[in-house]
Amino acid sequence: GNSVTQMEGPVTLSEEAFxxxxxxxxxTGYPSLFWYVQYPGEGxxxxxxxxxxxxxxxxxxxxxxxxxxxxxxxxxxGSVQVSDSAVYFCALRDAGDYKxxxxxxxxxxxxx
Amino acid sequence: NAGxxxxxxxxxxxxxxxxxxxCTQDMNHNxxxxxxxxxxxxxxxxxxxxxxxITDKGEVPNGYNVSRSTTEDFxxxxxxxxxxxxxxxxxxxxxxxxREETQYFGPGTRLLVL
Numbered sequence: 001g002n003s004v005t006q007m008e009g010p011v012t013l014s015e016e017a018f019x020x021x022x023x024x025x026x027x028t029g030y031p032s033l034f035w036y037v038q039y040p041g042e043g044x045x046x047x048x049x050x051x052x053x054x055x056x057x058x059x060x061x062x063x064x065x066x067x068x069x070x071x072x073x074x075x076x077x078g079s080v081q082v083s084d085s086a087v088y089f090c091a092l093r094d095a096g097d098y099k100x101x102x103x104x105x106x107x108x109x110x111x112x
Numbered sequence: 113n114a115g116x117x118x119x120x121x122x123x124x125x126x127x128x129x130x131x132x133x134x135c136t137q138d139m140n141h142n143x144x145x146x147x148x149x150x151x152x153x154x155x156x157x158x159x160x161x162x163x164x165x166i167t168d169k170g171e172v173p174n175g176y177n178v179s180r181s182t183t184e185d186f187x188x189x190x191x192x193x194x195x196x197x198x199x200x201x202x203x204x205x206x207x208x209x210x211r212e213e214t215q216y217f218g219p220g221t222r223l224l225v226l
Contacts (some may be wrong), residue, residue, distance in 0.1 A: 004154070011202070030211075031211060036217075042219060042220075043202060046214050046215075089154060089155075095210075098145070098157070098162075098168075098170075099160070099171065100155070101154075104154050105151050105153060
């Protein structure tokens with residue numbers, strides 16, 4: 001079956017530090033890959049996505065590249081802000097599968 | 113455009129009680145989904161619907177029921193609540209069921225069963 005593994009948290013950073021959250025996946029088909037973000041007390045919002053190999057998704061300074069050869073979709077941001085404090089979920093959706101398969105989530109806290 | 117809305121935001125139930133979690137979307141999406149989020153874990157699909165009148169089970173359907181009488185609404189029914197159903201419930205929707213399509217999530221309903 002399909003599954004997503006992402007690095008365990010929590011992660012605590014200082015403002016302007018570099019953030020990377022590792023995500024690897026297993027899939028039976030050729031999935032699309034997503035990063036969702038959940039701010040405190042809110043629902044999930046799409047942060048970025050990539051639908052084919054070597055695609056780079058980007059939004060709000062975050063980037064992730066779909067690496068088929070390493071089955072990875074690592075999230076990066078060069079300079080984090082306090083407002084980036086949230087839980088980040090890596091997810092995939094395979095062809096013919098209605099559900100999103102989620103990783104466990106990584107809690108990120110950015111200190112001023 | 114409100115997107116996906118859910119009510120209530122928070123509810124406490126006693127074991128054996130029943131309740132309905134409401135979900136409405138105003139984006140004219142055909143596909144709707146119910147997920148649950150347990151602490152430290154990713155979301156799991158409970159039920160989904162590909163259009164009015166059509167529903168199907170997801171990964172964890174036991175103890176739940178759904179209906180889809182309109183495009184906009186997709187209520188989730190809990191019968192005989194159990195402590196194992198303590199969770200945060202998210203409703204989501206998407207225009208199509210293709211793998212590229214983004215699912216849009218509501219703000220969630222936090223349920224505590226005591």
